[in-house]
Amino acid sequence: MASSSRRWVGLVFISIAVSLIIVDSTIVNVAIPSIVDELGITSTEVQWVQESYTLVFASLLLVFGSLADRLGRRRMMLTGVVIFAVASVAAALAPTGGLLILSRLIQGVGGAMILPTTLSLINATFRGRERGIAFAVWGSTIGGMAALGPLLGGWLTTAFSWRWAFGINIPLGLIILVGVSLTVAESRGERTQRIDVVGAVLSVVTMASLVFGLIEGRTYGWWLTETRPQVGEWEWPWDLSPVPIAFLIALVGLAAFILWGLRRERAGKSTLLAFRLFTIASFRNGNIAAMVVSLGEFGIILALPLWLQFVLGLDALQTGLVLLALAGGSFVASGVAGALANRAAPVWIVRVGLLAEVVGVAGIAFMIGPESSPLVLLPFLFVYGLGVGLATAQLTGVVLADVPVAESGQASGTQSTSRQLGAALGVAVLGTVLFSSTAGLLDAKLADRGVPDDQREQTVSAVVDSAGGAIAGLAASPQTADFADDAKAAFSEGTRAAAFTAAGFLALGLLSTLSLGSAASTPRGGRPEAVADGAAAAPSA
Structure with a gap:
């Protein structure tokens, strides 16, 4: 094992590696409106810019976690960093x-290689109390980078271009490659079983079909075809929309994934998800909580930057400064959660965090309006961020509280996947709520003005397809200035609806923690060292 000082220096570079993922996500959120302006992408494409990454990331987490155990965790992480950096150049x-x-x-492929291996490397490098400290440092680094991301993204987008929001990943990637190569030792697990390729394919098909249906339903029609999809010269020939077919494929794929996994499990073979562990109440309910919470947390971050820039008229840097309150709350909470870990039961820390999230998001919803000041959002964003930090810091330990230590690796991979699936569904569901609500409300407002059907449809499509970017153009013309006011009001109501929906999901996540196991109700300071080590080891996939 490496010397003590070298291990801790290596921890810094490992933490930066996972922060690469966090920074990229927060930067992209702030840069989206500028991307809409320059590339002219539609609101559906806005969702796919977020979804495409999260979807692949969630689908491949367990696969690459298992491969890393066999091929080498450091090698897998460095490969992921290279792929992530090259893809960032292509995005820029x-x-x-x-x-x-x-x-x-x-x-998304690169990110799925990075996340599970950073946690596995920490787990393999540190032991006992040092492991707990290492995970605290890892979490605090993420909190700091999450705070830096929106501000950095806003500055880069405003002072230079949204393209630099992706270009910043290049120097970060180089720093990680050099630092990890010099300070982190290679490690491998003891897994010898083959990867469940069929399960991986079924999981990707299931998620892709489900997310496609949720995002494209308002475009192609939820049941009957409203707009016919085209690929080259081929056009969708049926009156039945492709959306219900996509949902059917997702349902069949999910059933096949479960049946296939149970069959492999009975045969003693490796599976992507630890199906047998779902008989443990705390693990089952904890995963439900993790997925639902992520659904509420990530979805609202899509809507806010669009509303702040296209309705309130902020630029990307100002938007980053507003969102800094959220990241600041999360950063503060990472330290508070660590201090409370040995004094309060983890499940109660999670519940307090989720309650703070519900209060914060609901408060944001109440404050949203076309004439609102962004300053009124700051306390609620801070409370929301505080809740995210408290809940996220402890949720892994709660999910794994009753899981046998020997199975904590696969169990933690399962809960990481639950979170990422929730994030993917969150962007899809809340994005659909935002744009569908905006379209319906704006259409009604223009109808009340007596706007002819053709002009009304054209205006609604322009606002929704541009994800709000067309509002400035409407406001610039005296003939459509009133339409712009209606569009701002409708987009504000759509954002409000998305925020209330997110608060509802977070409340469901809070309720799902009420049936967790007894071990989750015991402070870590009162638990045996073996169990504590198992909890700390949990994030390794």
Whole structure:
């Protein structure tokens, strides 16, 4: 094992590696409105810019976690950093929305290689109390980078271009490659079983179909075809929309994934998800909580930057400063959660965090309006961020509280996947709520003005397809200035609806923690060292 000082220096570079993922996500959120302006992408493509990354990331987490155990964790992480950096170059140079989405897909592959291996490397490098300190440092680094991301993204986008929001990943990637190579020792697990390729394919098909249906339903029609999809010269020939077919494929794929996994488990073979562990109440309910919480947390971050810039007229840097309150709350909470870990039961820390999230998001919803000042959002964003930090810091330990220590690796990989699936669904569901609500409300407002059907449809499509970017153009013309006011009001109500929906999901996540196991109700300071080590080891996939 490396010397003590070398191990701790290596921890810094490992933490920066996972922060690469966090920074990229927060920067992209702030840069989205500028991307809409320059590339002219539609609101559906806006969702796919977020979804394409998260979808691939969630689908491949367990696969790469298992491969890393066999091929080498440091090697897998460095490979992921290279892929992520190369894809970032492609994203920065993307001339169209389609190529940007493709670049984000490839980034998702790199990100899925990075996250599980950073945690596994920490688990393999540190022991006992040092391991707990190492995970605290890892979490605090993420909190700090999450705070830096929106501000850095806003500055880069405002002073230079949104393309630099992706270009910043290049120097970060180089720092990680050199630092990890010099300070982190290679490690491997004891897994010898083959990867469940069929399960991986089924999981990707299931998630892709589900997210496609949720995002494209308002475009192609939820049941009957409203707009026919086209691929080259081929056009969708049926009156039945492709959306219900996508949902059917997702349902069949989910059933096949479960049946296939149970069959492999009975045969003693490796599975992507630890199905047998779902008989443990705390693990089952904890994963439900993790998925639902992520659904509420990540979805609202799509809506706020669009509303702040296109309705309130903030630039990207000002938007980053507003969102800094959220990241600041999360950063503060990472330290508070660590201090409370040995004094309060983890499950109660999670519940307090989720309650703070509900209060924060609901408060944001109440404050949103076309004439609102962004300053009124700051306390609620801070409370929301505080809740995110408290809940996230302890949720892994709660999920694994009753899981046998020997199975904590696969169990932690399962809960990481639950979170990422929730994040993917959150962007899809809340994005659909935002844009569908905006379209319906704006159409009604223009109808009340007596606007002719053709002009009304054209205006609604322009606002929704541009994710709000067309509002400035409407406001610039005296003939459509009133339409712009209606659009701002409708987009504000759509954002409010998305925020209330997110608060509802977070409340469901809070309720799902009420049935967790007894071990989750015991402060870590009162638990045996073996169990504590198991909890600390949990994040390794």
